[in-house]
Amino acid sequence: MTDAPRRTALDALHRTLGATMTDFAGWDMPLRYGSERDEHIAVRTRAGLFDLSHMGEITLTGPQAGQALDFALVGNLSALAVGRARYTMICEAGGGILDDLIVYRLAEQEYMVVANASNAQVVLDALTERAAGFETEVRDDRENYALLAVQGPEAPGILKSLTDADLDGLKYYAGLPGTVAGVPALIARTGYTGEDGFELFVAPGDAERLWRALTDAGTGAGLVPCGLSCRDTLRLEAGMPLYGHELTTATTPFDAGLGRVVKFDKTTNAGDFVGREALTAAAERAATNPPRKLVGLIAEGRRVPRAGFSVVADGAVVGEVTSGAPSPTLGKPIAIAYVDAAHAAPGTKGVAVDIRGSHEPYEVVALPFYKRER
């Protein structure tokens, strides 16, 4: 397909701000506005403002919405309290990951599923099919939301100046409806940067007004517009997986070290859910005889590992880099990689990455690379 890329409600604004745009999952998105390193540091130390309107929202309503999600996803969503959110996944019957998701319970009988842009259609189709036997309606809400994120230590102060909502009472992974700068919004304390922050789901027609209000309120505190380039290095430092890199249909949640998201003790549907059998076997394999583990790598030199590069030890390939970038916080190149279990322990000696034929030494570390002080 050669469809023209989709544009968010903030497209014209990004161009006014001089953004370098990039195609991402069929969307024309801001890659960076100036220096991606400066944007990264702004989020770590002050605040950054992101347009994430490419993310895909799907709403489930009805008396069996929670039960349907329990069957369709690996998590226990019927047990989620109203106003809270959960990181979860949707898997194939064979256990492979179709997408990683955040699910918000907006009301007793209403959930919002947020999928990656690249997988939104796959997730919508799978949810529609899997929910068919339940008393619930699956609604494609992708056109009905723009999504702005304010991330960084100054984010709470900036947002507080624009809303009467009880932000202090809003926990990490919680969401509540409110008004920000006069705009109706679902205010969620979630993010993909490793910092405190908020994601604001609003009507597309309100997006520009909200962006401008956040910019006006935040500029004095050091808030800058941020593109997808720094979002990637921020999540990489925070050890957060990215679909298509660490997570694919060829990996199970257990392979990715995220087995904790799979809830085998669901009380609905007699405990049954799509992928249960395969994931039970995957859990067993990960516990007893894991083929490869997801680890962090820190460069001793300055050349940057990229996705697909081989991890080597004693001249043999022992793994593969799934994400790599120069880390602004560490000042060194870092990578996430799947590495054979024998070489995956932190501190393992003699591990290198093959960077265009040169074996560059790397230190094996546990993820994440960066954890904020609370």
Place this chain on the structure above:
Amino acid sequence: MSNPQQLRFSKEHEWLSAVEDGVATVGITEFAASSLGDVVFAQLPAVGDTVTAGESCGELESTKSVSDLFAPVTGEVVEANQDVVDDPSLVNSAPFEGGWLFKVKITDEPGDLMSADEYTAFTAG
């Protein structure tokens, strides 16, 4: 972005200074630096290396990618910019000045180097 009038430019977005005693300075253009994003690692040719016009003679790594550095002329490298090796961000902050990459004693140069105006038109297209 404006391209200095005294420089000449290659299609691979390198610039070449005016030649003095057979030696010219080479860097990448502001257009190229801006396209790359923040440069984090520069592998430059070593003093004494022979570089060949149009062929790779080093690499520049940015946050998102690695790019070959192409020699705009053929000759022998007589100096590499250690300041850029130590602080690759100079390529972004001063691509036509402190972010120069190496100096080359020219033995041959291709006929298709562009003037500043031609390069500006080239990058606009």
